[in-house]
Amino acid sequence: MTLNEFLVWLTSGGSIVFVSWIAERWVWFQAQTKEAKQWIIYGSSVALSFMAYAVNTYASTELLSQLAPFFTIMSVSFVSIFLGQAFHYFNKDKKETEVS
Numbered sequence: 001m002t003l004n005e006f007l008v009w010l011t012s013g014g015s016i017v018f019v020s021w022i023a024e025r026w027v028w029f030q031a032q033t034k035e036a037k038q039w040i041i042y043g044s045s046v047a048l049s050f051m052a053y054a055v056n057t058y059a060s061t062e063l064l065s066q067l068a069p070f071f072t073i074m075s076v077s078f079v080s081i082f083l084g085q086a087f088h089y090f091n092k093d094k095k096e097t098e099v100s
Contacts, residue, residue: 003064003071010052015045 001009010018019041023029032040055064 001075003068004056006071006075007052007056011049011056013049015048015052016041019044019048 023041029037
């Protein structure tokens with residue numbers, strides 16, 4: 001996924017997935033009421049969508065081209081970390097089953 005594709009994904013609804021995924025990891029967010037959580041997710045998702053749209057619309061092609069390698073580094077690192085965690089999680093369950 002390129003930087004432009006990611007920005008389009010965020011603008012077209014991916015922001016809710018992104019914000020929810022991050023917010024669920026924050027302790028202060030978990031302490032909120034159900035209604036407060038909905039409003040936090042909604043407001044944050046709309047703000048992120050607007051920002052992604054603004055960057056995709058108003059940032060110059062040259063700027064986006066210069067940022068693309070940094071986005072690639074971040075996205076590959078993200079995928080590597082979380083795929084690694086998933087592998088260890090499922091592999092741990094397999095080892096525990098084999099020992100029993």
